[in-house]
Amino acid sequence: MRTVPMMRVEVAGAIVTRPGVLDVLQYDSDGKPTISRIRPQLQADEMLVERVGAIPAIVRRPYA
Numbered sequence: 001m002r003t004v005p006m007m008r009v010e011v012a013g014a015i016v017t018r019p020g021v022l023d024v025l026q027y028d029s030d031g032k033p034t035i036s037r038i039r040p041q042l043q044a045d046e047m048l049v050e051r052v053g054a055i056p057a058i059v060r061r062p063y064a
Helices: none
Strands: 006-011 014-027 033-040 046-049 057-060
Touching (some): 006 033
Antiparallel strands (some): 006 014, 046 057
C-alpha cells in the first residue's frame, strides 16, 4: 500500500499540508490514463489558485 502524497498550500495566509488527489486528464484507446496531474484535496466551497513562482493557494469560492 502506498502512502498518500502531501502537498503544501496556502490557506487563509497559513501554509498547511493537504493530501494529493490524482486527476486523469486523458485516456488512451485502451482506457489507460495517458495524461494526469496531482492537485491538493479541496473541501466544499474551495477552489485552487495556481501562482507562478509560489505554492498554490486555496480560497473560498465566491457565491454568484
